[in-house]
Amino acid sequence: MKRYSQQSRLLFAVDCIIFGFDGQELKLLLIQRGFEPFKGQWSLVGGFVQESESAEDAASRVLKDLTGLDGIYMEQLHTFSSPSRDTVERTVSVAYTALIDIQKYKQQLNEDFHAVWFPINHHPELIFDHKQMVDQAKEKLRYKAALHPLLLELLPGKFTIPQLQHLYESVYNAAFDKGNFSRKILSTKLLVKLADKDKLSSKKGAFYYKIDRKKYNANFHAFLNFVPDPHVLAATNGV
Template sequence: MKLLVIHRGFEPEMGKWSVVGGFLQADESPEDSAARILKQQTGLEGVYMQQLKAFGDPKRDPMERVLSITYFALIDIDQYTEQLSEEYNPEWFLLKERPELIFDHNKMVEAALKKIRYMAALHPVLFELLPEKFTLPHLQALYTAVYDFEFDKRNFSRKVLSANLLIKQKEKDKEGSKKGAYYYMLDKSQYKDKLQSFLNFVPSPNNFLL
């Protein structure tokens, strides 16, 4: 997993690494403001964002009292590479290798990560980041990245397949080995009935409550 950060364009802490952010205008909603700021500072648009929480410690900004309403989005980077703007020098960093962020922005990132993990333990949101056809190693790599947890390969495959939520395809992906790995597709018609048994292999969602 990677995090998109920018160089802050104004004081205090001008030029330092920051999550994407700006100020709400008098004639716009928080949602419209978030979309506008995202486009201005990164070039990204058409991204579905979900409100996370408000950060309002009185001392979080050394200049004045500032409340921040945070939003997060989980996207496939490959679908948005051509949109990145150069004005604020946005860069993708691996979560574990992200630079030091200003103010309480690291807390924002950690809160968003907890929320994503909680959502992924209850809903198939991570499948939206996969192509229509994928292999079990692809699926395991995605869950490993999100949860920062090494799942046992055999146990992962067994639990995933036992849920009968995936449809095995005839084709194989042979890029990783000569033997290859079969492609699978998600059976969306089985979401409601079999989703919970499929998600039993991830850590308990209660571990990620904010």
């Protein structure tokens, strides 16, 4: 059992599945390749891992380059390594899921990257196995968001409970009782009520809230159980 015999070396990349929420529905950020091969085709944002960095570092770098944003929520999804996944050259890719406040991003220049937000269920064909990555990321998001408050990452700094409910409803494609929803969210003590209201979507106006970052960080793993029947949504998940 000689381990350090001559071994094949291969290319090592990262790809980012970037989710955003525009107030209406869940979106996915894609770029149109401006270079050969496959110029013009849509793909996830990605790049190669450099000698001096970890995959996490590479994903952060790629995200920073694209959005100009630091401190984005990001987690490793899965590593894709089929020998046939990249038709150009054998490449292993670690996929990361990122959640960003779409508002913040809007201010940034995205022209250099030809990046476009697509509705999560209505995006163009993707290169290589990127569709598989996106599907898996969607599953995991739905799974995890039923247990942890991570969807808060998709909202702007201040937001209302009805807005948050709308986000959950769009992610789970289901309607929730507003009374029960609001109580459940507030019972986590993860939100702080602000003094002002959002008057855009109703005459009465809804109070703004912000994340209590301290409690959020300490209690991120708290179970929320927002979704009526977790069996349904867990049906195809891989965590």
